[in-house]
Amino acid sequence: MPELPEVETTRRGIAPLVEGRTIERVIVREPRLRWPVPPGLGTELAGQQVKSLTRRAKYLLFGLERGTLLVHLGMSGNLRVLPADTPPRVHDHVDLVLDSGKCLRLNDPRRFGCLLWTADDPLAHPLLSSLAPEPLSAEFSAEYLARRMRGRSVAIKQLLMNARVVVGVGNIYASEALFHAGVRPTRAAGRLTRREIDALVAAVRRVLRAAIRAGGTTLRDYVNADGKPGYFRQKLYVYERSGQPCRICRTPIRHLAQGQRSSYFCPTCQR
DNA sequence: ATGGGCACCTGGCTGC
DNA sequence: TGCAGCCAGGTGCCCA
Known part of the structure; x- marks a missing residue:
């Protein structure tokens, strides 16, 4: 579900409601997420104030007085701030009960998300330490991408979705960015021209920014903090x-599978 | 190092 | 109506 724009939209929505609040207690109804919710999490978090809410890749980082809470939404997760007495619904796995009378509630049907705590520098956590640059940072430049693509035979779409190359770009925005750059998803990464790499970096940035502005993409079950x-x-x-006319040239959009994921492209606009 | 495939899970839709 | 099969915003891990 959530790619960078959806995670960022979630962050912006809940930040004003959690920053400065104290976590009174933690309710874990289902600890079996991608990684088990740590058994001592409630003890660790109770009484701690949330100092900041930031994002790295698709992770949300709740900066606490002591340590950091890491949350990933997986394919189907969402976070909402609700009155603490709101009856839980199916797949409401974890609540952080706040001193405002509200709770931050994680719902995740497929349970591919996770909720972890680390005492140390969160960016040094094993799950975060080898992540690539943020796509909206200056570090993600055409020079950088060109260097990372050189000699690679992997399809450009799969490379764009590789979090060791650039983070935050998932299945939707990889296809969309490649469309806007005029590059077919199947092209070998190492065969793109410099002009195409320039266009691709610009397209990734433009698409992600526009999606954040629109509050993300809902296909099935994504909802923001509201x-x-x-x-x-x-x-x-x-x-x-797929099958529908390209918004630019009316050619039917084509579908194909790459690495067990669906890709979409316009055979006329993308070369 | 690189690339490919599988695994983890639930739910919704399609077609027989 | 029932059920099998397939697909879905992610990503870590194992293998060649």
């Missing part, structure tokens, strides 16, 4: 549009 869907779906050019 329980509302994102509106970027209406601005998708190729994703889940």
Whole structure:
């Protein structure tokens, strides 16, 4: 589900409601997430104030007085701030009960998400330590990408989704960015021209920024912190549009599978 | 090092 | 109506 824009939308939505609040207690209804919720989490978090809420890749980092809470939403997770007495629904796995009378509630049907705590520098955590640059940072430049693509035979779409090359770009925005750059998803990464790499870096940035502005993309079950869907779906050019006319040239959008993931492209606009 | 495939899970849709 | 099969915003790990 959530790629960078959806995680960032979630962060912006919940930050004003959690920053400065104290966690009174933690309710774990289902600890079996991608990694088990640590058994001592409640003891660790109770009484701690949330100092900051930041994002690294698709992880949310809750900076506490002591240590950091790491949350990943996996494919189907969402976080909402609700009145603490709201009856839990199916797949409401964890609540952080706040001193505001509200709770931060994690819902995740597929349980591919995770909720972990670390006492140390969160960026040194094994799950975060080898992550690539943020796509919206200056570090993600055409020079950088060109260097990382050189000699690689892997398809450009799969490389874009590799978190050791650039983070935050998932299945939707990889297809969309490649459309806007005019590059077919199947091209070998190492064969792109410098002009195409320039276009691709710009397209990744543009698509992610526009999606954040629209509150993310809701395909099925993504909702933001207010329980509302994102509106970027209406601005998708190729994703889940196979057979429909290209918004630029009317050629039917094509679908194919790459590494067990669906890709979409316009055979006319993308070369 | 690189690339490919599988695994983890639930739910919704399709087609027989 | 029932059920099998397939697909879905991610990503760590194992193998060649």
